[in-house]
Amino acid sequence: MTYCVGMVLDRGLVFMSDTRTNAGLDNISTFRKMTHWEVPGDRVLTLMTAGNLATTQAVVSILDERNKAPDDREPSLLKAPSMFQCARIVADTLRDVISKHNQAGQQASAFNATIILGGQIQGGPTRLFLIYPEGNFIEAGDDTPFFQIGEMKYGRPILVRAYEPDMTFEEAMRLLLVSFDSTLKANLTVGLPFDYHLYESDSLTLGAEGRIEKDDDYFATVSQGWGDALKSALQSLPVFQMPTAPSSEG
Numbered sequence: 001m002t003y004c005v006g007m008v009l010d011r012g013l014v015f016m017s018d019t020r021t022n023a024g025l026d027n028i029s030t031f032r033k034m035t036h037w038e039v040p041g042d043r044v045l046t047l048m049t050a051g052n053l054a055t056t057q058a059v060v061s062i063l064d065e066r067n068k069a070p071d072d073r074e075p076s077l078l079k080a081p082s083m084f085q086c087a088r089i090v091a092d093t094l095r096d097v098i099s100k101h102n103q104a105g106q107q108a109s110a111f112n113a114t115i116i117l118g119g120q121i122q123g124g125p126t127r128l129f130l131i132y133p134e135g136n137f138i139e140a141g142d143d144t145p146f147f148q149i150g151e152m153k154y155g156r157p158i159l160v161r162a163y164e165p166d167m168t169f170e171e172a173m174r175l176l177l178v179s180f181d182s183t184l185k186a187n188l189t190v191g192l193p194f195d196y197h198l199y200e201s202d203s204l205t206l207g208a209e210g211r212i213e214k215d216d217d218y219f220a221t222v223s224q225g226w227g228d229a230l231k232s233a234l235q236s237l238p239v240f241q242m243p244t245a246p247s248s249e250g
Helices: 053-068 083-103 156-162 169-186 217-236
Strands: 003-008 012-017 020-022 028-030 034-039 043-051 113-121 127-131 137-139 146-150 194-200 208-212
Touching: 003 043, 003 113, 003 127, 003 169, 012 043, 012 113, 012 169, 034 053, 034 194, 043 053, 043 146, 043 194, 053 083, 053 113, 083 113, 083 127, 083 137, 113 146, 113 194, 127 146, 146 156, 156 169, 169 194, 169 217
Parallel strands: none
Antiparallel strands: 003 012, 003 146, 012 194, 020 028, 034 043, 043 113, 113 127, 127 137, 194 208
16 A cells, blocks of 8 residues: 655645555565656656556556657657646556456456646646546546545545645645654555655746655654644543433432
């Protein structure tokens, strides 16, 4: 399992993904789940994956090969005219990879994966898509300004309560680290390091990107501070009053 979040801000797009994969408690590995494609001045695309590792690696490899191909026989993310068309290319590729497993007599559900794709192409706005294993997809908007894939339930409450579209990148990073901290404390299949990318709208170049390692001092401060704040908030709430037992007289 994994945990990835893509978020739309007034300022741009924010992406964060964990790096843990496992095939049982005794087979845990670290794999990068975030991929970038960039043509400076023309387009920037960021893709994050969750689900079967063989499926997601195959999808990324196919997309890479098409981008490097000298002809136009296969659709390429680097030549697509819009982000919508890029989402269609990724969706079709994901569906085809899963379908080949099914045709080989393997259970297709075991090879399922979901993908978040976001970015911008010159002449168009920043856009963010959630792509399902069936090959369909939806786009983020005012009512759904962020997407999660993987082990999403533990980190969702803080996003729902604290997200604001006018947040700075720094505030968004703090929010996402709290969400990821809540998730990794509740589920062993999510873990550090975390990769991130902060894309500034209309820059058409890769923004700030990096990795939050296990020994990151800021993340340790956020984790400890969030835990202390939760305890303090809980203690500040009124104490539950036990109902009085009804009198047995009369």
